[in-house]
Structure formats: structure tokens, C-alpha cells
Amino acid sequence: MHGVDIHTQRAYERKAARARSMARGLGYFSIGLGLAELFAPQVFTRFLGLHDRETLVRSYGLREIGTGLGVLSSADPSSWIWGRVGGDALDLATLSLGMDHDNPQRDNVVLAAVAVGGITALDLYCAQELDASRRVSQAPDYSRRTGFPRGLGASRGVAAEMAHVMRPRFVTDPPRVTPRTLASAR
Amino acid sequence: MKALRWHGKHDIRCDSVPDPEIEHPRDAIIKVTSCAICGSDLHLYDGFMPGMKSGDIIGHEFMGEVMEVGSENRKLKVGDRVVVPFTIICGECDQCRRSNFSVCERTNRNKKMGDTAFGHTTAGLFGYTHLTGGYPGGQAEFVRVPYADVAPVKIPNGLTDEQVLFLGDILPTGWQAAVQCDIEPTDTVAIWGAGPVGQFAIRSAIMLGARQVVAIDNVPERLSMAAASGAITINFDEESVIERLNELTGGKGPEKCIDAVGMEAHATATLDSMYDRAKQAVMLETDRPHVLREIFYVCRPAGTVSVPGVYGGLLDKMPFGMAMNKGLTIRMGQTHVNRWTDDLLERIQQGQIDPSFVITHTARLEDGPALYETFKHKHDGCIKVVLKP
Ligand SMILES: NC(=O)c1ccc[n+]([C@@H]2O[C@H](COP(=O)([O-])OP(=O)(O)OC[C@H]3O[C@@H](n4cnc5c(N)ncnc54)[C@H](O)[C@@H]3O)[C@@H](O)[C@H]2O)c1
Ligand SMILES: [Zn+2]
Ligand SMILES: [Zn+2]
Numbered sequence: 001m002h003g004v005d006i007h008t009q010r011a012y013e014r015k016a017a018r019a020r021s022m023a024r025g026l027g028y029f030s031i032g033l034g035l036a037e038l039f040a041p042q043v044f045t046r047f048l049g050l051h052d053r054e055t056l057v058r059s060y061g062l063r064e065i066g067t068g069l070g071v072l073s074s075a076d077p078s079s080w081i082w083g084r085v086g087g088d089a090l091d092l093a094t095l096s097l098g099m100d101h102d103n104p105q106r107d108n109v110v111l112a113a114v115a116v117g118g119i120t121a122l123d124l125y126c127a128q129e130l131d132a133s134r135r136v137s138q139a140p141d142y143s144r145r146t147g148f149p150r151g152l153g154a155s156r157g158v159a160a161e162m163a164h165v166m167r168p169r170f171v172t173d174p175p176r177v178t179p180r181t182l183a184s185a186r
Numbered sequence: 187m188k189a190l191r192w193h194g195k196h197d198i199r200c201d202s203v204p205d206p207e208i209e210h211p212r213d214a215i216i217k218v219t220s221c222a223i224c225g226s227d228l229h230l231y232d233g234f235m236p237g238m239k240s241g242d243i244i245g246h247e248f249m250g251e252v253m254e255v256g257s258e259n260r261k262l263k264v265g266d267r268v269v270v271p272f273t274i275i276c277g278e279c280d281q282c283r284r285s286n287f288s289v290c291e292r293t294n295r296n297k298k299m300g301d302t303a304f305g306h307t308t309a310g311l312f313g314y315t316h317l318t319g320g321y322p323g324g325q326a327e328f329v330r331v332p333y334a335d336v337a338p339v340k341i342p343n344g345l346t347d348e349q350v351l352f353l354g355d356i357l358p359t360g361w362q363a364a365v366q367c368d369i370e371p372t373d374t375v376a377i378w379g380a381g382p383v384g385q386f387a388i389r390s391a392i393m394l395g396a397r398q399v400v401a402i403d404n405v406p407e408r409l410s411m412a413a414a415s416g417a418i419t420i421n422f423d424e425e426s427v428i429e430r431l432n433e434l435t436g437g438k439g440p441e442k443c444i445d446a447v448g449m450e451a452h453a454t455a456t457l458d459s460m461y462d463r464a465k466q467a468v469m470l471e472t473d474r475p476h477v478l479r480e481i482f483y484v485c486r487p488a489g490t491v492s493v494p495g496v497y498g499g500l501l502d503k504m505p506f507g508m509a510m511n512k513g514l515t516i517r518m519g520q521t522h523v524n525r526w527t528d529d530l531l532e533r534i535q536q537g538q539i540d541p542s543f544v545i546t547h548t549a550r551l552e553d554g555p556a557l558y559e560t561f562k563h564k565h566d567g568c569i570k571v572v573l574k575p
Contacts, residue, residue: 003413004406004421011424012406132423135406140546140567142411147389147543152416157395158538162529163369166362166517 003143012136019129023077026084026126029119030068037061048098048112049105056094063087078130081123088120188575189243189326190554195233198555203243206322206330211258214334216270220347221248221324223554223561223571224355225381225448226314226496231558234449234473235498237299237315245325246272246312247355249347253328261335268338269354270331271523274310274321277336288520293333294319308520325554327575339527342535348542349534351572352386357541358526360386360446363494364394365526366517367442374398374435376484377417378477379446380408382570383494385544387444388417393538396442400434402427404452407567411544431484439486448495449473475501482509493518544570551575 004012037044038061041054050057067087070080095116098109148155191201206215224247229235249269252262262268275282279291293310294300296319300307303317310332313323322329331338341350364387367375375391377384380403391399392415401412402420409419420430431440451474481491482505491514509516533539546569549557557571 004409005413005419007425007430008409008419008421011421015424139406139410142407142546142567142569143414145411145543146414146416147385147539147541148392148415149537149540152392155389155538156392156416157371159390159393159533160371160395162365163394166365167368 012133015129016133016136019126019133020077022122022126023071023081023130026081026123027068027071027077030064030071030084032068034061034064034066034068037064047105047108048095049103049109050094050098060087060091060094076130076134078127078134081127081130084123085120085127088116088123091116092120187327188551189322190245190551192230192238192242192244193240196231198231198244198558200552200554203326206328208254208256209330210332211256212333212335213256214252214259214262214331214338215254216248216250216268216324216329216331216338217253218248218250218324218327218329218575219267220250220351221245221326221551221573221575222351222355223247223325223558223573225383227558228562229449229496229498230314231562232450235315237303237317237320239316239320242313242316242320243322243326244313245323246314247351248312248324248329249341249351249354250329255334259335262338262340267341269341269350269527270312270324270329271337271339271353271358271527272312272314272355273337273520273523274312274319274332275337275524276333282336285522285525287337287522287524296320311520325551325573325575327551337524339524339531341531345534346542348545348572349540350531352382352541352544353527353530353534354523355521356382356544357386357530357539358523359383359494359521360388361390361526361530362521363387363444363446363492364390364396366492367391367394367444367490369394369396369442371395372397373442374400374431374440375442375444376400376402376431376440376481377444377446378402378481379448379495380405380412381446382544384408384444384446385411385415385569386541387446387494388412389415389539391442391444392416393533398434400431400440405564408564408569411569414543427480428484435486439484439489441486441489443481443485443489443491445477445481445491445493445495447477449475449497451476473497473499473501475504479503479505482506482512482514485512485514487512488514490515490517494521496520545572547571549573 037057041057044057045053067083071077095113187205189203252264252266255262273288274293275287275290276292281289281291288309290309294307296316297307299317310319312321360383373396375396377387380401399417401417404421404423413419551573554573560568561571
């Protein structure tokens, strides 16, 4: 960021680092979940009562691995995390298929939906934080727009004679007023 | 002619309307060469100011060339180049004679309404609600300027529109905000809001000799522009405003605090601003005084609070006891523009300050409605918009 105070600069850096490490976490999570979906889809379908959907779960696994790799390999993972938000929506839509009352595993589906909901919130938060950090790093550079043609040094106090023109008439410099009791105490 | 008209919340259109005419012998008609969108216009845009009517021509920052003058106007000649202050003043009433121009007693032609709303009327303003006269504004090709033999500032050759346009509002507004602080060379001046008014308040505080100037906002490029003139920055999304201000002042708080945000202060992470948003939504209060609360809290006892930010009506949960017990001085108001214009024009001529630094967008009048959006949402690094009719 251009020219701002060192504290503000550090705060920006902390924010960006936080968002990036959160994205990395989500990336690893994506790959882990994806591998499980790819190689053991029946664990998911049995738990959720979604029989014969193994192929669908495998394809979701591929999607998860793809986004996970994307997140981990990209310098600016924001669009990949937004991709995860989209994937979360797809997962929730798929889970709604299992919400039928005749599904004996319905309670598990509800549990899974709550978990996906939580992950969605994390993904959303992370994506927004990444975007906010990008907004900081891509903000236009106004650090030379001083407004002072003669430079900052020459401008400090250049109008000092105007500083007190609106001083209320009876407000004088406090140090000049010494209460009598105080004066005799010294 | 073409003019930007207010048709309701978030509804501004570039319409064809009849040209203005001289209505009084002291009037003048100005052909606008440059006009700007002000943060105050956003309060109208967002529907927070009472007293607007659909079809009102808006805009109160404008300059141009004199096209026509009334028979009794001895100050202006056809062809003069002038900046027109947003406060309309008679120059003769009790308040004008004391230079309290923004509360001129005569120029609000809806005086009754002003008396009812404020107890006593304030001055007429261009393009700014019927409570202050409902005068057609300056985001237009032509404007009728009432009492045109008093306020308009003649511009000498050799200065561009961009250098002098802001003499009509935001430059003297930032300046008055800082002058009202009665700045001592030992003072820390903290300024909430790094919008155009805040930017000029920062430059003014530097020129008036403050030891330390601190700018508070959450828009990175606005903070970058603040830092350009030597201000220390605080991003309220990322840093604790109270903690940083106390750190910067040896734990004592800034002597002088300026609210250059006004009634639409953003909800920060704190609970009280959420509370304000909610109440504003159901019309239980009109303004969100988050910044003022923060200022009352952090300001050094016996310090001064200067409020150029505009408030429209009722403020809720103001810690007034805090302000009273700390002995704070609160100074505020619409700017007495003409009190400062001669001096500031001279400073521009001498090269002490060049106000054009704040302009980020220049466009045609027709693009005005779109630029209200850009300015409001701070898209595309927008800080100040100038329109060329
Ligand atoms: N007194 C006058 O005569 C006069 C003249 C012109 C403008 N104004 C008023 O001055 C105010 C500022 O005008 P502007 O043109 O600079 O508008 P602006 O809307 O561009 O600037 C306001 C700035 O305040 C920032 N902000 C919002 N919430 C904040 C918070 N909680 N803490 C710190 N900063 C916060 C915003 O990000 C923005 O940058 C407005 O209320 C406007 O009506 C008054
Ligand atoms: Zn204004
Ligand atoms: Zn008057």
C-alpha cells in the first residue's frame, strides 16, 4: 500500500496473511475431502442414504481436488475460494435430495447439511477477506497528491497566523491564568 | 437546458428543463463550466435529508461565466468568471454583518419552514432541500444566482477551474473545521473521514501548524491520499481507533477532533453502530452518530470537537454527560464560506495549496447519475467528481 503509516501497513499485512493462511487450510481440506469422495464414495452414499450415487460423489471428489490444488497453487486464490462457495451450494442442493421423509438416513443428511453450512460460512468469510486484501493492494496510488505545490516541509505552519482567528474572545491561554490561591501556594 | 434532478432516493436523472431567468434585479445567470458532487449530495441521494421534492435540481458546488446580470447588480459584468459559494447571503442582515454567513437571516425564501425546523431560519442554500429555500442547484448548464452582488468570488486569470472550484464549499469547509479547532503548535488533530472534506481539513491543520495530524477512514486510497500530506493514518477496519489515538498522544487523547463524516457514518465492528443502523431503518432516529460518540470518548478533556460533517435531525444515545464532564468545546455548522474565500484564493495564487489534488474523476453532466453511484460506493478509487456541463 502506498505511503500509509507503518502501523496501518502492518495491519494490512496481517490481514492478508490471515486470509491467505485460511485459504491454504481450506485448500488442504478440499483435497482431503476430495480424495475420500474419490476413493471411498460408498462411505458417503451409505451414511446419507443416497444409493447408486457413487459416480456423482466421485465427480464431486474430483471437483474438490481440483479446487484444492487451485487454491494451493495460486498466488491470488480468491477466485478458487469463490469457486468453493459455488461448490458448497451444489453440495447443499445435492444433500436436499436426501431430505425425503422416506430416507431412513435423513438425520445424517441434516447433520451433513449443517456441516456444509458451516464450511460455506468459512469459505464466504475467507473469500471476502481475500477480496478486501486485494482491494488494499490494488488501491490507486494517491501518495503523491500532496496538495502542497511547495512540498510538505514548506507547508507546515505556513498559515499559522490564521490558527486563532476564531478563538472565542474570552478564552485565553490557560497557562497565563494563574488562580490566586495557586500563586500564593508556590 | 440540461440539469441533474432528484426524483427520490437513489434516483437522479439528467433532465431537460427550462432555462433559468433573472427574477430579481440583484440576480445573475451563470453558465456553469465546472460543478462537483459533494458528500452532502450523498445525504440527499440516500434519502436522509428531509425537505426534498421530486424534480429538484441539485448541486451546490459550481462555477462558471456570468451570462446575464440584473439591473441593480453592480458587482458582476457579463463575462466575469466566478465561483459561487453554496451559502446564499444578503450581506446586510445582523448575521451577515458578523460574518456568520451560513445563518444569513434573509436568504431562505422558505423562512417559515426554516423557523419551524430549526427554531430560527438559516441561510438559503443551492440545491439543498426546501428547508433551506429550495433553490435550484448548480449541477446544471445554467443557474440563477440570487443576491449575486454579494457572494460570488471573481476569479483572476491564470487559475484553472480545477484549482478554484472548491473555494465554493469543501476547501473553506475543511479550513473552517480546522480553524475552529484553535490549533496550537503542540496539538494532535484527529480527523474522522478522509473524504474530500477530510482531505482539506488535513491540509488545513498542517498549514495552521498542528504538531501531528491523524486521519481515520477505512478506504485504502483515501488514507493514501491523507498520508501524502503528512497525516498519520488509521484504518478503522484493521486497527483500534481509540488505542492508536491514545498511543499517539501519550495516553492522553487528541486535543482536537474533527468529524468530517457526518450522519452516514459506517457501521464499524462495534455494537453501537449496528444499533444506529437498525433504529435509522425504522425511523426512530435519523442520523448515525457513531463518530461523535467515539470522539467524545477519546478527545482529551478540555479539548475541542469540530463538526463540519452534516447532521440532519435526531441523534440517539449521545454520551453528552461525557462531553459535559470533560469540558469539551463543540463547534459546528454549515461553512461561512465567504469568511474565508479571499484569504484562501490568495493562498491558492501564492501556491501554498493546490486543491485540484483531490479530483479523481472528470466527466460530462450526462454521466452525473452514474457518477453518484461511483462516488457513493467509492468505486474505481473515486474521491472527488467534477462534471463539465
Ligand atoms: N459543514 C459544511 O458546510 C459542509 C460542507 C461540505 C460537506 N459537508 C459534510 O462533510 C461530510 C463529509 O463530506 P465528504 O464530501 O468528504 O463526503 P464523503 O462521503 O466522501 O466522506 C466521508 C468519509 O467518511 C468515511 N467514514 C465513514 N464512516 C466512518 C467512521 N465510522 N470513521 C471514520 N471515517 C468514516 C467514509 O469512508 C468516507 O471516506 C458530509 O457529511 C458532508 O455533508 C459539510
Ligand atoms: Zn457540499
Ligand atoms: Zn444576511
